[in-house]
Amino acid sequence: MRVSGLMLPSKNRFGSHWLVGVMLLAGNPLALAQSNTDISTQTKAARHSFAIPAQDLGSALSAFGSQTGIQVSYEARLTANTRTRGASGQLTEQEALARLFQGTGLSWTLTADRTLLLFRREEGSALNLAPSTVIANGIATETAEGPVMGYRATRSATGTKTDTPLRDIPQSIQIIPRQVIEDQQIINLGDALANVSSVQRGNSHGGSSESFVVRGFQSRTYAIDGMLMNPLVSRPEVTRDLANIERVEVLKGPASVLYGQGDPGGLINLVTRKPTFAPEAEVTAQAGSWDFYRLQTSASGPLDDAKTLAGRITVAGETKSGFRDTFQDNRRTYVAPSLRWQPSERTTVDVGMEYTDLTSQFDRGVIPQNGKIRMAPERFLHEPWSHDDADKLSAWFRIDHDVNEWLTLRQTTRWDDSYKERYVVDLRGLESDGRTLNRRVTDGDEEVTTLTSQFEAIATFDTAGIGHTFLVGYEYLKGDRNASSYRAALDPIDIYEPVYGATPSSPFEFSGISDYRLESHSVYLQDQIALNEQWKLLLGARYDSSQQENKSVDSDYVTTPTDLDPEEVSPRIGIVYQPTDWVSLYAGYSTSFVPQGDIDRNGRPLDPETGTQYEVGAKFDLIPDRLSATLAVFELTRENVAVPDPEDDEYSIQTGEQRVRGVELDVSGEPLDGWQLIGNVSVLDAKLTKDTEYEEGNRLQGVPTLSGSLWSSYQLQSGGLRGLGFGAGVFAAGQREGDIANSYDVSGYARVDASVFYDVNEQVRVSLNGRNLLDREYIETVQTTDGNYYGEPASVVATVSARF
Known part of the structure; x- marks a missing residue:
């Protein structure tokens, strides 16, 4: 037995170890050690700047004990030939310990006199493949890209x-x-x-x-x-x-x-699920209203004896007809394999692919009439043959390498390729009788390809006692998008007594081709500065240089090229003040930009559209380590918005401005063991502040003044019904305008959902979820005259899931 201690410089090293995620250690996770020691909330919440690199576990514990003043007591044989991936960053003592012991097969407890005791965890004989989460001393270890224990992320x-x-x-x-x-x-x-x-x-x-x-x-x-x-x-x-x-x-x-x-x-x-070095697998089967059927499975684990290579495969397929009077089922197939290679303690390589195949009935929803939407929710205004098919293939790799204890290099590359084929009915507008809807047919396709590469370096160091986490990055992006379409006439339809069976007129006529090519180079810098334990400063800036070639061919075969070469600098600044361990006050300024292809009467492309935000807020623990909330107050302005030129509406000018002021509150956590909740409420004043065509003061489309939701679940923790759980929630939104002209609006709604579930054992759960239990008729989505959709009537989904 020994007691160790060694002082370590106060540095906030950011290392690649956090990419590994939090892994489930072999055996039953319920057998992992949990302390019965009553540690004060102050001790639990206090954060320290740890910089303990990957090394043998004994040396790492010596450094931990010296920095925290905790006595470390254990038998030397427990740590023999055992290494740790280290612990770096602003962490509580419990978070740091959980990272140090991750994957070691050891458990720990902290006594009332702040002595750390080690012991070897009992290995369960049964294979338990629950989600990979490590629990140590009752505190769940969380990383930015790993699982979250419960509803509260930190x-x-x-x-x-x-x-x-x-x-x-x-x-x-x-x-x-x-x-x-x-x-x-x-x-x-x-x-x-x-x-x-x-x-x-x-x-x-x-x-x-x-x-x-x-x-x-x-x-x-x-x-x-x-x-x-x-x-x-x-x-x-x-x-x-x-x-x-x-x-x-x-x-x-x-x-x-x-x-x-x-x-x-x-x-x-x-954030996608990563391969794990502890084996886990799950299968989920669902069936529900409107002929909904879904099956998904995911498996992950080591692929070699040395546990340097791990893999994950996720597959899902579903079909659903929906509550509307459509004629085709919507189908989706999804496949996602991925690998993680860790050739050394300093290097992690992730490689993955995703493939999605989608077939759907094309359906623009319902349309407004005289300022309101009064159509039946199930009314379908298209034709049985109207469909939209798409597929997308993505591939990526990411390499993280810790050069030393203060420098990490990262390289990420992603490639995306998609193809969409549309044979659809377009809704063109009502005739004067208020019931005859004009239509047309579009036969088109679109192909999009993108290649993005990022090169980043993260350095952690101190200057005169001030901690820095400095990020510098370079990004290269190349994208191509090509779309073409042909159109034909189609008979109108009576929106109250629809008769289907219309066919397109022949022949289809050429409508147009658009070809967009984008290449951009970007450099960005960021410094996270820990001025002291209470004050933190965030500074950042990015420079983007883009070359965008737009070429369009209209129905008269007239070609219009537009070349854009925007350059933009995007700054960001923020400050955080933490007067206590349970509250964090902040203020920030940030910006955005979007290039746009409109031109003015002189043929010059318009400047990029920009956004500017001022935000202040507070992040606090309503119940320490259990229930957290974020309160934000902000003003967000969208500027340089392209609007029609009042002298020639074939061109645009940049006088448009839109502004949103708002207050938001988000809450999540576990107030009591087994009781989880997540909720939010927001009040927004979203309006048009400058425009040449619409009245200033108009509300922005689809934005309610008041909206929010609250979902809560509880699972019995003891007794004969242990494992039985219930959930219920309300999702609400106020009145919303349908377009920027405010020509129509939709009423607000409150939808009630609920669930009941039961864990048959540690591997199997059965559940029944109900949506819109009060069977309210409401518009869930309102977006101009061709994007209005009713919410689903009362429905249920039954689920059986198993982890092996």
Whole structure:
């Protein structure tokens, strides 16, 4: 037995070890050690700047004991020939210990007199493949890209590209962990984002895609593992499957300083599930209303005896007819294999692919009449043959290498290729009788290819007692988008007494071709500065230089080339003040930009559209280590918006401006053992402030003044019914305008969902989820005259899931 101690310089090293994720150690996870010691909340929450590199476990524990004043006591044989990946960053003592012991096969406990005791964990004989989460001393270890224990996340890389506590980031970031996705039985991204304040569904483009309104502004695309998808598209190429998603994160407000050109409302980042070195597998089968059937499976584990190579494979397939009077089922197939190679303690290589195949009935929803939408929810205005097919293949690799204890190098490359084929009915407008709807047919296709590479270096060091985490990066992006279409006339339809069977007139006539090519080079810098234990400063800037060649050919075969060469500098600054361990006050300024292809009367392309945000807020623990909240107040302005030239509407000028002011509150956590909750509420004043065509003061489309949601679940922790759980939630939004002209609006709604579930044993769960239990008739999505969709009537989904 020995007691060790050694002082270590105060550095905040960011290393690649956090990419490994939190892994499930062999045996029953319930057998992992949990302390019965009553440690004070102050001790639990206090954070230290750790910089313990990968080394033998004994030396690492000596460094830990010296820095924290904790006595470390153990038999030397326990740590013999055992290495640790280290612990770096601003961490609590429990978080640091959990990282040091990760993968060692050892457990620990902290006594009342602050002595750390070690012992070897008993290995269970049964194979338990629950989600890979390490629990040590009752505290779950969390990394920015790993699993979250429960509903409350505490770390993210979305806002800084480094593994950073949420309380240290001067911007609102909301996270939907995988447990929320599973408890609510979520299968699409829109339902997941309903748990985040100030996020509404946007136009689904006939049901073949998805977009969102974040803080009042359209969000055209999203990021995957920190890499923004193709900025040339106006919406994602396919609907996203969540089978391989570990967490959904939303960075509120402009994010151009790290992600380049993007929309001002915010950035949605999807963090994928990574391969694990502890074996795990799961199968989930679902069946529900409207002929919904889904099967998904995922398996992960080591692929060699030395455990340097691990793999994961995720497969999902589903089919659904929907509640509307359509004629074709919507089908989606998803396959995602990935590998993780760790040839040494300093290097991690991730390689992966994704393939999505989507076939859907094209459906633009319902249309407004005289300022309101009064059509029956099931009314279908297209034809049985109207469909939209798409597929997308993605491949990527990422290499992280710790050069030494203070420098990490990272290289990431991603390639995306998608193809979409559309044979659809377009809705053209009502005739004067108010019931005859004109239509046409479009036969078109679109192919999009993108290659993105990022090279980054992260250095952690001190200057005169001030800690720095410095990030420098270079990004290269090359994208191509080619779309063509042919059109034909189609008989109109009576919206009240529809008769189907119309066929397109012949022949189809050429409508147009558009070809967009984008190449950009970007350099970005960021410094996370720990001035002291209470004050933290974030500084960042990015320079983007793009070359965009746009060429369009209209129906008269007239070619119009437009070359754009925008350059933009995007600054960001934020400050955090933490007067106590349970509250973090922050203020921040951030910007965004989006190049646009409109031209003025002189043939000159317009300047990029920009966004500017001022935000102040507070992040605090309502219950320490259990229940957290974020309160944000912001003003977000979208400037340089292209509007029609009042002297010639074939051209544009840049006088448009839109502004959103708002207050948001997001809450998540586990108030009591077994009781999980996640909720939000937002109040937004979103309006048009400058325009040449529409009245200033008009409300922005699809943005409610008041919206929010609350979901809570509870699982019995003891007794004969242990394992039985219940969940219930309310999702609400106020009145919304349908377009920027405010020519029609839709009423607000409140939808009630619920669930009941039972863990038959540690491996098998059965559940029943109900949606819109009160069978309310409401418009869930309102986006101009061809993007209005009713929410689903009362429905149920039954699920059986097993982990082996």
